[in-house]
Amino acid sequence: MPYLHDSLLIVSDLDGTLLDHNTYRWEAASGWLGVFKQRHIPLVLCSSKSAAEIMEWQKELGIPGQPFIAENGAVVQLDERWSSSDYFPRRIAGIRHDELMNWLNDLRSQYGFKFTCFADVDENTLSGWTGLTHKQATLARFREASESFIWRDTPEMFNAFAERIADLGLMLVQGGRFWHIMHAQSDKGQALRWLYEQYRQNDGKTYITIGLGDGPNDAQLLDNVDYAVVVKGYSRKPVILRNDNPERVYHSLSYGPEGWKEGLDHFIPAE
The missing domain is CATH 3.40.50.1000 (HAD superfamily/HAD-like)
Structure with missing residues (x-):
C-alpha cells in the first residue's frame, strides 16, 4: 500500500x-x-x-x-x-497533425468515409458538441500529432476505415466522447x-x-x-x-x- x-x-x-x-x-x-x-x-x-x-x-x-x-x-x-x-x-511522437489531416482527407476522397474532425468545424460547433467555452474550444483545435472525430458512417464502413488506418501505421482510440487517431506508437x-x-x-x-x-x-x-x-x-x-x-x-x-x-x-x- x-x-x-x-x-x-x-x-x-x-x-x-x-x-x-x-x-x-x-x-x-x-x-x-x-x-x-x-x-x-x-x-x-x-x-x-x-x-x-x-x-x-x-x-x-x-x-x-x-x-x-x-x-x-x-x-x-x-x-x-x-x-x-x-x-x-x-x-x-509519430506523425505531425498537418500530415495526418492530409491522409484523412485522402481517405475520405478515395473511399467516401463519413466522419467529422475537430479541424473540419469552427469553435462554435465544437462548443456545442462538448460544452466547452469558446476559448476552450479554440485550444482544443490546436492539435500537434493527433486528431479527434465523430464517426458518421456504418459499422461496416468503420471496419474498412480501421483497416486503412492500420495500413498507414496509425491507430484508433475510443474516448469518452470522440474517436481519436494518431501514430500507432503514440x-x-x-x-x-x-x-x-x-x-x-x-x-x-x-x-x-x-x-x-x-x-x-x-x-x-x-x-x-x-x-x-x-x-x-x-x-x-x-x-x-x-x-x-x-x-x-x-x-x-x-x-x-x-x-x-x-x-x-x-x-x-x-x-
Whole structure:
C-alpha cells in the first residue's frame, strides 16, 4: 500500500476522471490536490486534450510547469526544470497533425468515409458538441500529432476505415466522447513509460505510481502504473486491464472527481 511519505507519482486522466464529464467541475478533488501540492507530489495530467488545453487546466488546478501527456500520448510536455533535455519543451511522437489531416482527407476522397474532425468545424460547433467555452474550444483545435472525430458512417464502413488506418501505421482510440487517431506508437502507456524514465534520470530516484482513468483509452495508462483507479465512467465499452487484481486496481462507485477522490482514499491511508 502506498503512503504519503513514499515517493509518489500521480498520473490522471482529465475528462470524466478529474473533471466531471458534463460540467468539467473538479472541486470534489480539491482536498487531494491540496495534499499533493503541499507535499510536492507530482500530478501528471494524461489526456486526449491538446497541450494548449492542458496548460490552461494546470493553471486552473494550481500545478503549472509540471510534466503532462497530451493527445493520448502523442505529445509529452517536460518539467520546466528539465530545460537542458534534448526534448525540451516537449516530445512529439509519430506523425505531425498537418500530415495526418492530409491522409484523412485522402481517405475520405478515395473511399467516401463519413466522419467529422475537430479541424473540419469552427469553435462554435465544437462548443456545442462538448460544452466547452469558446476559448476552450479554440485550444482544443490546436492539435500537434493527433486528431479527434465523430464517426458518421456504418459499422461496416468503420471496419474498412480501421483497416486503412492500420495500413498507414496509425491507430484508433475510443474516448469518452470522440474517436481519436494518431501514430500507432503514440499511446498513453508508452508516453508514461518514457516520462517516468525522465523523472528517474532527473530526480535520481524511483517512484510509486498511481494512475486514474475512466475510459477505454486509459487502459494503457492504467496498465503501466503500480496502482490503478478505474473511475466509473459513461463509456459503453468497459476498461479492460491486463492485471485487474483487486490489490492493484480499484473500481470506484462514483463518477468523475468524486470517484477520483474515492480511489485515492482507498489506496492512500490518511496520516
